[in-house]
Amino acid sequence: xxxxxxxxxxxxxxxxxxxxxxxxxxxxxxxxxxxxxxxxxxxxxxxxxxxxxxxxxxxxxxxxxxxxxxxxxxxxxxxxxxxxxxxxxxxxxxxxxxxxxxxxxxxxxx
Amino acid sequence: xxxxxxxxxxxxxxxxxxxxxxxxxxxxxxxxxxxxxxxxxxxxxxxxxxxxxxxxxxxxxxxxxxxxxxxxxxxxxxxxxxxxxxxxxxxxxxxxxxxxxxxxxxxxxxxxxxxx
Numbered sequence: 323x324x325x326x327x328x329x330x331x332x333x334x335x336x337x338x339x340x341x342x343x344x345x346x347x348x349x350x351x352x353x354x355x356x357x358x359x360x361x362x363x364x365x366x367x368x369x370x371x372x373x374x375x376x377x378x379x380x381x382x383x384x385x386x387x388x389x390x391x392x393x394x395x396x397x398x399x400x401x402x403x404x405x406x407x408x409x410x411x412x413x414x415x416x417x418x419x420x421x422x423x424x425x426x427x428x429x430x431x432x
Numbered sequence: 433x434x435x436x437x438x439x440x441x442x443x444x445x446x447x448x449x450x451x452x453x454x455x456x457x458x459x460x461x462x463x464x465x466x467x468x469x470x471x472x473x474x475x476x477x478x479x480x481x482x483x484x485x486x487x488x489x490x491x492x493x494x495x496x497x498x499x500x501x502x503x504x505x506x507x508x509x510x511x512x513x514x515x516x517x518x519x520x521x522x523x524x525x526x527x528x529x530x531x532x533x534x535x536x537x538x539x540x541x542x543x544x545x546x547x548x
Binding site for chain 1: 465467472474475476480490535537539542
């Protein structure tokens with residue numbers, strides 16, 4: 323069973339700060355997902371990656387397959403970035419669902 | 433497109449009652465999933481359906497049954513609800529069968545279930 327660990331569990335920062343959220347997993351994967359859960363509860367996919375780096379706006383996700391580690395970065399953070407960020411991994415074909423970390427609760431203060 | 437819809441949004445049951453959570457997607461996706469989310473824990477997979485006509489157990493299937501009614505709909509049934517099933521339930525779908533995990537999962541808005 324793949325264990326997915328996220329750190330930190332909680333993070334409070336000031337608007338404009340550079341944010342890093344980390345994710346590590348215990349066994350080999352086919353892909354890693356980063357998701358965002360809004361305060362209202364909805365969950366949306368931010369990134370899927372199996373190698374290297376992806377960027378979307380102010381969000382950057384990286385993965386190191388050898389070290390079994392991924393990071394999610396937020397540049398120029400804003401209060402609207404406040405949410406729970408969830409790391410999840412897929413093993414094998416991926417049709418059998420994802421294994422999730424517990425999430426990182428991020429609060430950006432104005 | 434509505435995406436993934438779930439009904440009901442909220443439900444309160446008494447121990448021993450039964451109910452069915454409904455999920456539908458209008459994106460012509462092949463795979464559908466049921467997850468539960470509990471405080472202090474990550475989302476956990478209950479059951480999944482890789483394609484129409486197939487269902488498989490996930491990490492926490494005990495106490496649940498599922499039906500993949502057609503390509504659009506995937507329901508989750510609690511036959512005899514227990515307080516341990518108090519949770520938020522999310523349905524999700526994804527397009528491809530064999531994508532190596534590189535396939536976006538689209539989530540429904542969730543059902544908040546309380547079992548007294």
